[in-house]
Amino acid sequence: MSFSQLGLSDAIVRAVTETGYTAPTPIQTQAIPAVLQGGDLLAGAQTGTGKTAGFTLPVLHRLSTDTVGQQLANNTSPRAIRALILTPTRELAAQVEESVKVYGKYTRLNSAVIFGGVSINPQIKQLRHGVDILVATPGRLLDHMAQGTVKLDKIEILILDEADRMLDMGFIRDIRKVLAALPPKRQNLLFSATFSDEIKALADGLLDKPATIEVARRNSTVEVIAQKIHPVDRDKKHPMLSHLIRTHKWTQVLVFTRTKHGANKLVEQLGKDGVGAMAIHGNKSQSARTRALGEFKDGTLQVLVATDIAARGIDIDQLPHVVNYDLPNVPEDYVHRIGRTGRAGAKGEAVSLVCVDEHDMLKDIEKLIKQSLPREVIPGFEPDPTAKAQPIQLRSGAGHHRNPRPGGNGGGRGKPNGGQPARAAGNGGNGQQPRGNGSGQQARSNGSTQQPRILGNPNGGNGQRSAGQRDGGVRNGTPRSGAPRPGGNAPARSGGGRGR
Incomplete structure (x- = not known):
């Protein structure tokens, strides 16, 4: 099966093709059509299965092909935040937002990532200009909410990435505060590597008749x-x-x-x-x-x-x-x-x-x-x-x-x-x-093994460019010479503790 057969737009398929990926992974094959249908989703997938593309691709498709997306003149015109992606750590936030940028390069959508450990002022400026997809860590998002520098009243899609890790790190209260600020009518996507009792409880309170996907036995280890x-x-x-x-x-x-x-x-x-x-x-x-x-x-x-x-x-x-x-x-x-x-x-x-x-x-x-x-x-x-x-x-x-x-x-x-x-x-x-x-650096050449490249994150799994505390992150840098996709190897500023 190809990505075009999953129902994705030509603009998104073009971006995916340019990264060198040809075949969707099992989580992508199941998650992409489910997200495109507009319903809630509970997905269990281990790391390395390509889950980031499993939700970024259909979210980009939905936002770029609906009425609002079609009316955007370009990716700098004013707009409200329509999709919110919460991740537990800096490097995951940076990785996800990089995926959004790469896969959405031929759409009129834009994105931003916010995290603690760096100055809040550039983030405020970027949010003021308007973004379609916001990737955030919980603590810094709450900072912006407290200062009134982020508006979440137009959110159409909420994604909790690595939800089990967020619960393990004690973010449940922060998540609940964020949920209280969102419109009640929205699509909710919850991705988790494991399905603990806490995850089930969170899903029961958050998701409405969700489709459920598991691409590996619960808490299993990869067979290979x-x-x-x-x-x-x-x-x-x-x-x-x-x-x-x-x-x-x-x-x-x-x-x-x-x-x-x-x-x-x-x-x-x-x-x-x-x-x-x-x-x-x-x-x-x-x-x-x-x-x-x-x-x-x-x-x-x-x-x-x-x-x-x-x-x-x-x-x-x-x-x-x-x-x-x-x-x-x-x-x-x-x-x-x-x-x-x-x-x-x-x-x-x-x-x-x-x-x-x-x-x-x-x-x-x-x-x-x-x-x-x-x-x-x-x-x-x-x-x-x-x-x-x-x-x-x-x-x-x-x-x-x-x-x-x-x-x-x-x-x-x-x-x-x-x-x-x-x-x-x-x-x-x-x-x-x-x-x-x-570091945003490219991994060893694809030709180093006989394994085919399978779509994960656009950096072939190597796109994280920051150390992840609870909140933290990096600023975009200049791509390394010869790298086939955007990224950055500019170092992040060292951040503070688990909060801000």
Whole structure:
């Protein structure tokens, strides 16, 4: 099936074709016709399935082909906001808005993205000129609402992207405040990687007789990802990782650690082993995150070490290896972590280094994904069968076995980093931490593998250009030379804490 067969306008199909995509993914095949029909939609799709295009393409079609869209003289004429897309983090907001720009380039529609951590004044100026599609993070949108600089009374379509992540990050109150300001008659689209009880409750209160789409089993892991457990003693994890990288000649490895300190320490250790590595996490400056992710994407950096904040923010074509150096303390984050590989039908490998302290975490993960993961003991790294489990350090100075909800490295739901207030402003070390950063740089050549390109985001999955705290973002920059589509590698300004 082609995109034109899904009912999209010639202008949108032309833009899609220019990005090099030919065949819609399963979520796009199902979601696009459903959105075009005008009804509400509840969609379950894992990361890497092309869900962003699944809602941006039909929204662009609806707004550009109706009476109001046809009456627009050009994309700079005054207009009211007609579609609102809420995302949990900066880099996701930037990625989605980039998709809107690329796919809508031949329409008369325009868009804007607003987020915290940057000056509000340029956003006010852009909103004053009028935009059709607004992409926003909840906190900064509420700032604009409080100042009266954004009007939502003409919204026709509301999209909640990664709704499960927004709930995990404690945004439910913010979402409710936004919903109260919207017209009651509108189309609502809710996209989520997982369907928890909280998501079902939100959907029941928000959606009216929605069409329901699930392109993967709930909380399932992508079938093309080869998953493996390597049992190892806690003090042998670093030597084992170096051994695996050298023995298998891994050239691009994304490694997840539990803490920022652990990420920094591992980078230092790998460096002493002659393995090039850099870290991205909330305490890193924006320029450092931009550099690290940019070099990792273009293949010049061998190992990128990240904390869970980056689990949904790193989007790289054909990433071959993900390593859980530490198991996540929230089982769902395992699914999001390993979803960095095996994207768009490509094969990938997810390896977890598991010590005795993490056996309970492993049981919870296997219960969630409904499968027992294969174990492989590496010769020379056999774990001590008499070793006793120790409490896992989830935050500085405190030992915990579990962390009940995601929300930083150790806080409860909506209270990142050890219970700091979720709405408190502060530096990058407090509040909800960035989930990774992109540089707008192009990934390795499409010809590097035999896998066909499948439509996801217009940057081939590499369009995020900012670190994502609760709110944050980037400004448009100049596309990298030779890049086939718009984007920007101008670094974002480093933002504050989880709020503004």
